[in-house]
Amino acid sequence: ETGVTQTPRHLVMGMTNKKSLKCEQHLGHNAMYWYKQSAKKPLELMFVYNFKEQTENNSVPSRFSPECPNSSHLFLHLHTLQPEDSALYLCASSQVSGGFGGADTQYFGPGTRLTVL
Amino acid sequence: SQQGEEDPQALSIQEGENATMNCSYKTSINNLQWYRQNSGRGLVHLILIRSNEREKHSGRLRVTLDTSKKSSSLLITASRAADTASYFCATDVNYGQNFVFGPGTRLSVLP
Numbered sequence: 356e357t358g359v360t361q362t363p364r365h366l367v368m369g370m371t372n373k374k375s376l377k378c379e380q381h382l383g384h385n386a387m388y389w390y391k392q393s394a395k396k397p398l399e400l401m402f403v404y405n406f407k408e409q410t411e412n413n414s415v416p417s418r419f420s421p422e423c424p425n426s427s428h429l430f431l432h433l434h435t436l437q438p439e440d441s442a443l444y445l446c447a448s449s450q451v452s453g454g455f456g457g458a459d460t461q462y463f464g465p466g467t468r469l470t471v472l
Numbered sequence: 473s474q475q476g477e478e479d480p481q482a483l484s485i486q487e488g489e490n491a492t493m494n495c496s497y498k499t500s501i502n503n504l505q506w507y508r509q510n511s512g513r514g515l516v517h518l519i520l521i522r523s524n525e526r527e528k529h530s531g532r533l534r535v536t537l538d539t540s541k542k543s544s545s546l547l548i549t550a551s552r553a554a555d556t557a558s559y560f561c562a563t564d565v566n567y568g569q570n571f572v573f574g575p576g577t578r579l580s581v582l583p
Contacts, residue, residue: 359514361514388570395575396575397572397573397574397575397576398560398573400570400572403570443512445514445515447514447515460505460517461517461571462517463507463514463515463516465513465514466512466514
């Protein structure tokens, strides 16, 4: 887990709060991802960044705002969340080869357990 | 149903037994990956198998891939209590960079 770190590990916030999740990868990768994992639901891909550019937004509500200042850091800014947004938020990174070999191995952080009251 | 679906949803076995989990998918793929997740933690990559491969081994893990049936299986031999976790298959979608995870199989290995 030291390859990809996430802070905080646990977060409790009210619906009117603004908070940010932080992810940092120490693997020299060029792509980073945010996933949401809710109870009894499959892992959902939220955002993808390649070389700091957002390449995918899977219809995520605007109350989730990603930021990727460089290829090692990824943030998820949260505001006016709903109780149903309570979940484990996972960050991952990978080295994208750019060829046609399909998806590369992703390395995950330990996640942030978010509870929205 | 989803791109990747594991079967069974839950599996409970005794230590020392073998555990087999299956994954079915819908679209053409370049590769299929298996990941493990201990309760409430991040996912750990176990093994990647490419579409032109039929079988792959890594320690006590054996993965098979049948592209004609769009299915894969993960076999864990001589299971240990430490193997207790959720196991997910992940498939790339239409040869893309990103992949889709199935809902997972929860494996419990009883001592």
